[in-house]
Amino acid sequence: VSEGDDKPVKYPKAFVKTDLVVLNKTDMLRYSDFNIDFFSSKVRELNPPVIIIPVSCKTGDNLKSWTEWIKKLLKSK
Structure with missing residues (x-):
């Protein structure tokens, strides 16, 4: 968030092949x-x-979704 919402436009290669x-x-x-x-729309383009997954490590908001995604990934390996 602190770096700006234009990152997908500036650095598209960072978003093209990622799963998360x-x-x-x-x-x-x-x-x-x-x-x-x-x-989000630029990433999805x-x-x-x-x-x-939007999170806040400071408040803990939505960290469970992130950890669940990691657990699911590990189980699939």
């Missing part, structure tokens, strides 16, 4: 002009099936 995007610092959204809808 973890968007951290969502607790800071109210203090920034980061547009999560814009960010590059990689439609990608999973985007």
